[in-house]
Amino acid sequence: MPSGNLSRESTVTVTCDGLVAPRSPSDDVDSILGHIVPDEGIELLLGEPTNRCQSKRLIIAVDFGTTYSAVSFMSLAEGENAELVGSDRILSIKNFPGDSARDMNDRMRDEVPTEVIYPLNRRFRSEGEWDSLQTSQVDGPANGDEDEGPELSQTQTMDVDMTDYEEIFDEAEFRTIAQPFQWGYKVHEAWRFPDTHFDKTNQALSRFKLLLDTSQTTEAVRTQVAPTFEALAAKKIIKGPLTVIADYLTCLLRHTKSELRTRGFDDSYPVELVMCVPAIWSQKACRDMQTAMAKAMQQAQFQGVDIQNNSIENLFIVSEPEAAAAYVLATDHTIRPHDTFVLLDAGGGTVDANTYTVSQTTPLRLTSEVVEPGGGLYGSSYLNEAFQAMLLERLENETYLEHDKITLRGIVETIVLRDFEQDLKRNFDIYDTNKLAKRFVVYGLRDDRKKGFRNSCIYVKFDTIKDIFMKCLEGIESIMRNQIQTALDKGVVVDKVILIGGFAASISLQRYLRKYLDAISTYNNCHIRLVVPENQVTAVASGAVLRALNKEQGPRRLARSSYGILRTEPFMDYPEHSGLKPSYDRYDGLPCIKNTIDWVLKKGVEVHPVWRCEPFLSSHLFPCKRSTPLLCKEVLYVSDTSTESHYRESHAKNRGAEEVGAIEVDFSFLRDQGLIRPVEPDEDEQGRKVGQRHYKVEYNMIIQVVDRDLRCYAIYNNEVIKKCRINIASAFSPGAK
CATH class of the missing domain: 3.30.420.40 (ATPase, nucleotide binding domain)
Structure with missing residues (x-):
């Protein structure tokens, strides 16, 4: 197994841009190992730090509500000045499956119930019913116009002879009457049928957004829905609240994508997603919401998502009251x-x-x-x-x-x-x-x-x-x-x-x-x-679009979370090691403290639109075996409370720290191309060998924040070998640029 010295690992959403071998390695590669990239060359090496403007784009704002949710959007053409765009350009997603509103101009049609019904069948996802269900709901007729068979009154039952309908419906058509998973208005529609109430395998859920709010105000609601969550989890239908939120958002985003396609917007339009969150939410709740949103975007086949690290490109987070206020100022x-x-x-x-x-x-x-x-x-x-x-x-x-x-x-x-x-x-x-x-x-x-x-x-x-x-x-x-x-x-x-x-x-x-x-x-x-206001129903979602157009209105960029890197540090390099029992590295034999966290970006620090930490050296040791790949992994952690570095991950000062992402680089090409040589073990004062023959890989790491992206760079021989981009919008106050 590889051993890392001074290696730092991070916890954020990562989008990796690929591995690039050095174009022209130096004749004496060892001479550049261990050298920190000079500061004056960093900007040239990393390239332009700012995000390039999109020629055209879609801004999509999701207001995930406690009982109803809404989606608003706006398109920007190539070269269009966002600051000159008016609120009249904002549109809302409509035509939700099962919507039976009598008045086509009813503004309530701009939102959809935040409700789901699960079947007590853990195989409903693997059997393909999940994907086919969402497709049929999104792409089928809207507003209750679909042919769903005879409507049942309260005095009718589903106990009918199936042969009576053989000439009218086939078995697949009967399955559309009682689908295994329902969301939004389909839940309301399902409650009209007697078998929905009679069938104990139906598990309905609502107000599950409040499970992300751990305040005393929502305690009663969380207690009320807990038995249903426990029943679904026991059947292995869900893993927890985030599963339900992700499932609901998947349906919402699939319908959104379908509606956008009918308006001529395809995948050629880059998407900036705006996520609305309550002002009282903790950073943990915002990160959890981002995790669920990333999963939903992946399942809805939106681009720019790295599900492994919960990363969403061009994610902007705004508080619900701030978004609504922006809408009010623009329209009243x-x-x-x-x-x-x-x-x-x-x-x-x-x-x-x-x-x-x-x-x-x-x-x-x-x-x-x-x-x-x-x-x-x-x-x-x-x-x-x-x-x-x-x-x-x-x-x-x-x-x-x-x-x-x-x-x-x-x-x-x-x-x-x-x-x-x-x-x-x-x-x-x-x-x-x-x-x-x-x-x-x-x-x-x-x-x-x-x-x-x-x-x-x-x-x-x-x-x-x-x-x-x-x-x-x-x-x-x-x-x-x-x-x-x-x-x-x-x-x-x-x-x-x-x-x-x-x-x-x-x-x-x-x-x-x-x-x-x-x-x-x-x-x-x-x-x-x-x-x-006339459009009071979608004021939050519409205002979120406006805030994305003009991010200058946002609060100061104070980090509300710390981001750090997992390290193996030489013993007693830092006073925090005092009193600890060191480990001895199996390869170089030196004493070290493993699994410490160096908090590179600390909570409370003001982070400018372009921020960069000091470059640091990362070192990894490997056995001299051709079969062992030289994989160097840096793991990122996040914490809403920790700020003191060099303590072990298990230390009380790092309680609550979570792994949120990683960057992994395969340096096997250094060995395969003869660019590094094995390191022979040293001898102690008695002439005994310390450690064993091994390979040592050293490279520079630079962590940079550009707007709401955290970017990690692995640099070898003055060449960026791998780079990662992680959206850390949840690290700042909602609305911060």
């Missing part, structure tokens, strides 16, 4: 210099609030966050849950409705998706003076005036529905109120509250917030206006 012409506004993002799961002050100059820029961000779990999906629980309670004794594959849960789920989600939730007004009860069809329901059952309908009082709404509305109002009051306590008056997200379309939410703003404005002798 009522915002003026000096204005302060609360950005209230009311989605399906979480509701987040940020308060910003606008700069004094044009173009408008955000100067600062006035108060700490706020948020809570008051999204619109909790209305669905509460409404569903109420119906189940009302119907719990009506067991006569259950027969064959019809279940009470299935009946209620159909009402929630068909009537509550599509119609009532958006149009219900808590201030409606008529206060009429709402009725929902339940076929076969027996009349019972005390329970509100009549004519196969269940009647729900106006006040009952209002109470369901009020819990979420009061929670959102408290988040908004805290932002406004905290700003006032600091002497800053809020001018506007800008409401975005899927819940923003709710009439009840809009009216409730306006009434509170009128009251607080009167009390404080000011005027705070509620603004609901």
Whole structure:
């Protein structure tokens, strides 16, 4: 096995550009070994450090949401000035499989549910169903127009004689009715069928984005979905949360690619991917999200992905509130210099609030966050849950409705998706003076005036529905109120509250917030206006595209993670070795400390757009065997806490450090071409040989950061033998250039 001295290894996403042997090796190769490349020659050796501009490109922004997700994009032509491109050029992906929206202009069609259903069959991937499923969903008819066979009512069952359909459907067509994996609107569509609820092998998952958030706020949700994850993991269908996220994103990106192709965009367009993340996410969560995104891009056959090292070329990460604010500044012409506004993002799961002050100059820029961000779990999906629980309670004794594959849960789920989600939730007004009860069809329901059952309908009082709404509305109002009051306590008056997200379309939410703003404005002798942008559903994804166009608005480039290299260091070269028991290298016999980490790029350091560490020497020892390849591997590590070098990887100071990538170079050509000679073992004071005959390979390493790429160079004989490019966007604050 090779042994490395002073070898450094790194942990990032790596895209290797290939191995190049020296063009004209020196007659005396040994004379250049061990020499550090002179600083004045580095720039010439490494070439132009900046990224070359693309002649044309696609900017694709993915807003992976708790309950709904969206994708926006924009194309740039050759030579086009990105700074002059307007927000009107931003488009959104639509036509999601299973989307049955009645109104083709409904903005809710710009997003898709973040939900999946797994079969309890670990072979569904290997049997080819995974790939064929995604292709059929992406390339098939959209908007529920596909021919899926007879639609079943709640009183019908799937217990039919298959021969009755022999002349209409073949077996493959029946499989399309009950596909083994579902995502997005297909999940909602599946819940309309009785067998989905009856079949216990169906494992549905939602809100799995929150598994990346380890805060106390999401603990209840993580606890709730844990049993389903455990069941799927036990069946070896998934390995963990990242598997589910990657599976969902694969479907989302495959559909995106299909839609882009219909618009004439093929693989000749280089892609810049923008990933939207919550502002409160840790660097670990951002890296995990990048890992899942890289896997999904590979499975969706996007170019520029190195799955082995989770690397994505041209990846830009931006925080969700920052992206939304960029969209607001670009589209709301009522915002003026000096204005302060609360950005209230009311989605399906979480509701987040940020308060910003606008700069004094044009173009408008955000100067600062006035108060700490706020948020809570008051999204619109909790209305669905509460409404569903109420119906189940009302119907719990009506067991006569259950027969064959019809279940009470299935009946209620159909009402929630068909009537509550599509119609009532958006149009219900808590201030409606008529206060009429709402009725929902339940076929076969027996009349019972005390329970509100009549004519196969269940009647729900106006006040009952209002109470369901009020819990979420009061929670959102408290988040908004805290932002406004905290700003006032600091002497800053809020001018506007800008409401975005899927819940923003709710009439009840809009009216409730306006009434509170009128009251607080009167009390404080000011005027705070509620603004609901026209495109509130995709404000985050659209704003992310705008931020990618103009990255100069981003925060300072402070490293939020440390990146280091695994080393074998000569014993006592550093004071950190004191008190340690050394190992003795089997080849040169010298004492050393193995598996230490040298943190080359340290957390907290400001990293300029082009940053470079000092060149360092890497040395590897090999046995004198022709059968042993001279493979030199440098392994990269990342940590969100470590900054002190020369401690072993297992030391407490490196707790939590993770391997994130590697660069490997085959130097066998040096031996095969006679460019290096075996090193004979030394003798100690007693004349005994120390170590054994071996080959020694030495080369220079340089680590450079260019924008959001970390680049590693292996240099031998003043020639770049191998170079790697690793995207470390997750090492900086979201939005940093």
